[in-house]
Structure formats: structure tokens, C-alpha cells
Amino acid sequence: MxxxxxxxxxxxxxGAEIPGKxxxxxxxxxxxxxxxxxxxxxxxxxxxxxxxxSYVIICHDPDVPSSGEYVNxxxxxxxxxxxxxxxxxxxxxxxxxxxxSIEEGEDCNGITARGKAPAAHPHGxxxxxxxxxxxxxxxxxxxxxxxxxxxxxxxxxxxxxxYHFTVYALDIATLNxxxxxxxPDALDAMxxxxxxxxxxxxxxxxxxxxxx
Numbered sequence: 001m002x003x004x005x006x007x008x009x010x011x012x013x014x015g016a017e018i019p020g021k022x023x024x025x026x027x028x029x030x031x032x033x034x035x036x037x038x039x040x041x042x043x044x045x046x047x048x049x050x051x052x053x054s055y056v057i058i059c060h061d062p063d064v065p066s067s068g069e070y071v072n073x074x075x076x077x078x079x080x081x082x083x084x085x086x087x088x089x090x091x092x093x094x095x096x097x098x099x100x101s102i103e104e105g106e107d108c109n110g111i112t113a114r115g116k117a118p119a120a121h122p123h124g125x126x127x128x129x130x131x132x133x134x135x136x137x138x139x140x141x142x143x144x145x146x147x148x149x150x151x152x153x154x155x156x157x158x159x160x161x162x163y164h165f166t167v168y169a170l171d172i173a174t175l176n177x178x179x180x181x182x183x184p185d186a187l188d189a190m191x192x193x194x195x196x197x198x199x200x201x202x203x204x205x206x207x208x209x210x211x212x
Contacts, residue, residue: 005198018202025152040148044101059090088183091127114143
């Protein structure tokens with residue numbers, strides 16, 4: 001049986017709206033979307049079981065449209081009935097067992113055009129988030145997006161998006177992942193090694209008619 005970690009983000013309560021400074025995009029004064037501060041929030045955890053040797057943080061949005069047919073199209077709305085898929089916003093593994101938090105801005109402190117290469121840092125090893133796929137082929141923004149990049153759901157979506165920040169306590173010190181690995185790779189590597197986990201959720205919307 002997996003134990004439960006107590007996971008908190010001090011900048012919003014569980015289930016509440018994520019402040020814009022932690023997002024990739026915000027509602028624009030003119031047009032639909034403006035780039036935001038894109039700062040990772042401070043996330044803290046406690047109640048790790050004995051034998052914990054490392055932590056992993058994964059943030060994913062399970063509400064992303066499975067098809068781009070309607071996404072950000074003038075005169076269209078992404079229907080609620082459209083099947084949804086996971087979009088990973090933060091993949092951070094091999095966090096030292098002595099840590100109990102990642103500080104605000106420690107992993108990401110702004111938007112980096114063409115991304116941030118996944119790499120080992122003092123606070124952990126970053127994996128790719130799905131902006132890597134979203135911006136693929138874009139001459140200005142295409143590249144590998146490692147670590148945290150915040151919410152930017154379709155501005156014409158009919159539903160609020162939910163961002164699940166999950167911390168895992170593991171019985172191994174490293175997942176032996178490096179380079180271009182993503183959320184599914186981390187989840188596969190963790191299988192059989194999870195001692196405890198806990199989550200907190202934030203909501204976000206860029207559609208003025210669908211407030212978060």
C-alpha cells in the first residue's frame with residue numbers, strides 16, 4: 001500500500017485558480033493571449049516514509065484536447081465532449097531525499113524561447129515537458145523544453161483545465177534518466193519504487209467565458 005505525502009503550494013489553495021505569474025500565458029488586453037512570467041511555484045511536501053531515497057515532481061494537465069482541429073480557432077469552441085489527453089508541464093526527478101521543497105523560481109523564472117535543455121541541476125534532473133511537442137516546427141519557439149513551463153490552455157476551450165502537481169517518494173536515489181526523457185518515461189521508471197505520493201491541484205482558463 002502506497003503512503004500519502006502531504007503536498008502544498010502556498011500560492012493557491014488546493015483546487016483554486018492558479019495565479020497568472022505561474023502561467024505561460026494570460027488573457028490579453030487586446031487579442032486572446034499574452035505571454036506571462038512563467039515562474040514555477042514553491043511546492044513543499046512532508047510525511048515521507050522511512051527509506052525514502054529521492055523524490056520526483058510531475059505536473060500534468062489531463063484536460064488537453066486530443067485533436068487540434070478546434071484549438072485557438074476564431075469562431076470555434078473546443079467542445080467539452082472532445083476526448084482529452086495528458087500534457088506534462090513539469091518533470092523533475094532525482095530530487096535529493098533531504099529536500100522538502102522546491103522554491104519559487106528555482107526551476108523556471110521566465111519564458112525561454114526555443115526552450116531549456118533538460119539537464120542535471122542542484123535541485124534535481126529536469127525532463128521534457130510537452131511544450132517540446134507543441135512548438136515543434138515553430139521557427140521562433142521550437143526546441144526542447146525541460147523542467148517547468150506553466151499553463152496556457154486553448155483560449156477557446158469550453159472547460160476549465162486542472163493541473164495536478166504530484167510528488168513521489170521513491171526507494172531509489174536515481175531513476176537513471178537523462179537527456180530527452182518525458183513524463184511517461186519517468187512514470188515507467190518509477191514503477192515498483194513508489195513509497196508514497198501526494199498531489200495538489202490548481203485550475204486555469206484563458207477563455208473569459210469559462211472562468212477558472
